[in-house]
Amino acid sequence: MRLTICHLYASGMNVYGDRGNVIVLxxxxxxxxxxxxxxxxxxxxTDPMHDYDLIIAGGGQDRxxxxxxxxxxxxxxxxxxxxxxxxxxxxxxxxxxxxxxxxFKTGGGVVLPGIGVFDAWTEAGSRxxxxxxxxxxxxxxxxGRTLELVGFENHSGRTFLKLGCEAxxxxxxxxxxxxxxxxxxxxxxxxxxxxxxxxxxxxNPSFADELIRRAVARRYGTDSARTLPPLDDSAELxxxxxxxxxxxxxxxVKSGAT
Amino acid sequence: xxxxSAVAAGKxxxxxxxxxxxxxxxxxxxxxxxxxxPDALGKLASGLPFGSLLVTxxxxxxxxxxxxxxILREAGWHPVHNRTGANLASGLTTALLESANLVGRxxxxxxxxxxxxxxxxxxxxxxxxxxxxxxxxxxxxLDRYGEVDYVASLWQxxxxxxPRDVTVAVNAxxxxxxxxxxxxxxxxxxxxxxxxxxxxxxxxxxSKDCPICGQPLQYTVVRYAHLGTxxxxxxxxxxxxxxxxxxxxxTRGLDETIIESTGPFGARRWTxxxxxxFNVYNLLxxxxxxxxxxxxxxxxxxxxxxxxxxxxxFERLEVDGRIVYFALVKNPVGMTEVLRTxxxxxxxxxxxxxxxxxxxxxxxVSWLWDADLELLGNxxxxxxxxxxxxxxxxxxxxxxxxxxxxxxxxxxxxxGLDAGLGSIGAGGTLYVLPxxxxxxxxxxxxxRRGFAGRFWEN
Numbered sequence: 001m002r003l004t005i006c007h008l009y010a011s012g013m014n015v016y017g018d019r020g021n022v023i024v025l026x027x028x029x030x031x032x033x034x035x036x037x038x039x040x041x042x043x044x045x046t047d048p049m050h051d052y053d054l055i056i057a058g059g060g061q062d063r064x065x066x067x068x069x070x071x072x073x074x075x076x077x078x079x080x081x082x083x084x085x086x087x088x089x090x091x092x093x094x095x096x097x098x099x100x101x102x103x104f105k106t107g108g109g110v111v112l113p114g115i116g117v118f119d120a121w122t123e124a125g126s127r128x129x130x131x132x133x134x135x136x137x138x139x140x141x142x143x144g145r146t147l148e149l150v151g152f153e154n155h156s157g158r159t160f161l162k163l164g165c166e167a168x169x170x171x172x173x174x175x176x177x178x179x180x181x182x183x184x185x186x187x188x189x190x191x192x193x194x195x196x197x198x199x200x201x202x203x204n205p206s207f208a209d210e211l212i213r214r215a216v217a218r219r220y221g222t223d224s225a226r227t228l229p230p231l232d233d234s235a236e237l238x239x240x241x242x243x244x245x246x247x248x249x250x251x252x253v254k255s256g257a258t
Numbered sequence: 259x260x261x262x263s264a265v266a267a268g269k270x271x272x273x274x275x276x277x278x279x280x281x282x283x284x285x286x287x288x289x290x291x292x293x294x295x296p297d298a299l300g301k302l303a304s305g306l307p308f309g310s311l312l313v314t315x316x317x318x319x320x321x322x323x324x325x326x327x328x329i330l331r332e333a334g335w336h337p338v339h340n341r342t343g344a345n346l347a348s349g350l351t352t353a354l355l356e357s358a359n360l361v362g363r364x365x366x367x368x369x370x371x372x373x374x375x376x377x378x379x380x381x382x383x384x385x386x387x388x389x390x391x392x393x394x395x396x397x398x399x400l401d402r403y404g405e406v407d408y409v410a411s412l413w414q415x416x417x418x419x420x421p422r423d424v425t426v427a428v429n430a431x432x433x434x435x436x437x438x439x440x441x442x443x444x445x446x447x448x449x450x451x452x453x454x455x456x457x458x459x460x461x462x463x464x465s466k467d468c469p470i471c472g473q474p475l476q477y478t479v480v481r482y483a484h485l486g487t488x489x490x491x492x493x494x495x496x497x498x499x500x501x502x503x504x505x506x507x508x509t510r511g512l513d514e515t516i517i518e519s520t521g522p523f524g525a526r527r528w529t530x531x532x533x534x535x536f537n538v539y540n541l542l543x544x545x546x547x548x549x550x551x552x553x554x555x556x557x558x559x560x561x562x563x564x565x566x567x568x569x570x571x572f573e574r575l576e577v578d579g580r581i582v583y584f585a586l587v588k589n590p591v592g593m594t595e596v597l598r599t600x601x602x603x604x605x606x607x608x609x610x611x612x613x614x615x616x617x618x619x620x621x622x623v624s625w626l627w628d629a630d631l632e633l634l635g636n637x638x639x640x641x642x643x644x645x646x647x648x649x650x651x652x653x654x655x656x657x658x659x660x661x662x663x664x665x666x667x668x669x670x671x672x673x674g675l676d677a678g679l680g681s682i683g684a685g686g687t688l689y690v691l692p693x694x695x696x697x698x699x700x701x702x703x704x705x706r707r708g709f710a711g712r713f714w715e716n
Binding site: 016017018019020023024027152154197198199202203232235236238239240241242243 | 622624625626627628648649650652653654656657662665
């Protein structure tokens with residue numbers, strides 16, 4: 001089996017270690033003898049995207065987000081929307097998550113249009129939400145247990161999901177989308193958006209496998225997806241548990257940014 | 259009168275905090291003095307006959323400042339220098355207080371301040387330096403500043419208003435800094451590396467677009483990350499010719515870097531006893547700062563010949579019959595360069611990697627995934643990992659391709675050091691890579707066990 005991972009906007013939206021998500025997916029595939037091809041795709045490229053099996057996009061700085069918004073108003077946005085409608089698996093973090101909604105309104109009142117794949121919008125707020133975050137999702141692992149995600153959020157954008165837009169989960173600890181409605185992230189078909197950095201996948205191996213399984217199912221059928229061999233996740237789960245324990249012991253770790 | 263009270267209060271605070279063991283009082287006296295007289299820093303600094311120098315940037319402030327302090331002392335000056343890590347206003351004030359008398363007159367004749375890059379503009383206004391040395395601008399401590407561009411714009415706004423008689427030493431190999439240097443009205447001394455090199459672009463380049471028109475820059479040589487020899491294809495911007503440059507670099511293990519340079523001081527050959535390309539830049543930055551003050555080439559020669567590594571900055575110590583190198587890690591570029599420097603020497607290496615996420619380390623450790631730990635892959639004899647984020651670094655190494663049986667975790671810094679010493683065996687060389695607060699803990703352990711090179715870094 002072979003999967004193609006597209007690292008989208010890698011050179012601009014790469015400020016928070018989110019390339020780790022690509023590394024984790026690629027390795028978890030290779031450890032299962034699934035061949036992996038990684039394609040980096042930037043602003044200005046116009047090829048269709050539905051041949052990718054996974055599209056991974058990270059967070060970035062303001063000026064890079066403007067460039068991405070511009071790019072998505074053209075052919076690239078159409079290609080991305082088509083790919084998502086075609087059930088390509090996608091994980092978008094922070095700045096790219098925001099642009100999968102209808103728009104992002106900056107602190108200065110500038111509106112950056114998105115592609116409206118998530119029925120949601122984002123506005124910059126005055127506070128920055130920074131710290132460890134624990135999210136209870138609606139997903140389940142192979143044993144049927146609810147997936148809880150641990151990560152680190154760092155955003156001043158407040159995302160609001162419209163009625164009918166599915167969230168990734170509810171926040172157990174942390175602000176989540178907007179610090180008000182307890183929801184975190186968004187889901188549409190196989191596209192996931194979230195504010196969780198960390199990066200998100202290393203300490204949430206079941207979620208990484210959920211993405212891989214959906215990609216395998218789409219290209220090779222549900223039987224292949226179901227029979228994906230398990231991996232030894234003791235290191236990842238250990239790291240996950242340490243953070244959860246620490247949050248429970250002393251509350252979420254923040255930092256001194258404004 | 260106010261200054262006198264401020265100085266007195268500060269000196270008392272220093273005695274008290276030392277007695278109470280509050281970490282050597284690196285900043286407390288300054289905080290106290292500033293409460294009494296908010297202008298304490300400016301007033302104390304203006305009393306110095308030879309003025310002040312500021313060193314700022316993302317990486318290299320500490321080493322650059324130490325080399326520069328050594329050069330100034332060889333030239334017969336008496337600089338006061340703030341302690342490592344105490345590079346906010348309170349730390350600078352503390353340094354001046356220590357050598358000041360009660361009316362604020364100073365034993366020292368000049369000040370050399372290592373300044374946190376976000377705070378530099380405010381310090382610059384209070385202290386009015388003669389020389390400002392800019393090392394580089396990289397991503398660092400995202401949770402503190404939020405955005406890299408923020409620091410660059412702060413610097414621009416501050417430095418554009420500098421008077422003409424201030425000299426700014428600028429790294430010509432850093433495009434964002436070079437562009438800034440070209441815009442300044444004040445005197446600018448460019449420094450850079452002109453030795454032969456290759457041009458494969460590093461993944462880190464967070465500043466590889468033309469600062470004038472935004473097009474991607476073309477590099478003929480890449481030193482590391484976004485540093486190198488570059489030009490914009492549109493022709494509107496290129497690396498400025500440095501006034502102080504290095505034509506050749508040779509190494510002898512991790513113990514010597516042999517440099518041939520040219521500048522206002524003529525042609526020189528220096529043997530620096532610390533490794534790494536980043537330290538060639540630190541040396542250049544210090545030399546540029548000293549040259550701006552008119553210091554002689556001979557004073558530079560003498561300082562370089564006797565310069566030794568600081569604790570935690572590729573310092574080599576002998577512990578229990580092993581050779582141990584300590585190299586601080588704190589951001590992707592720095593960690594990658596540390597690994598590249600170590601792995602430049604053939605053979606598999608034994609590592610102790612200690613990652614804390616206390617405030618001073620940066621509470622967001624995602625930078626580990628931007629560091630090129632894949633370099634370790636199959637060159638890692640063993641990796642003992644520890645620190646408050648031991649889980650994260652263990653996972654990172656696993657995905658970087660280090661065989662899981664070679665990764666072991668420990669629950670304390672001391673345990674990590676001992677496990678590393680045990681695994682490397684007598685006569686072996688161990689590489690310890692700690693973050694900032696883990697390094698402090700190692701220093702305490704080193705002092706307790708009697709193998710520290712120097713007591714409290716100066």
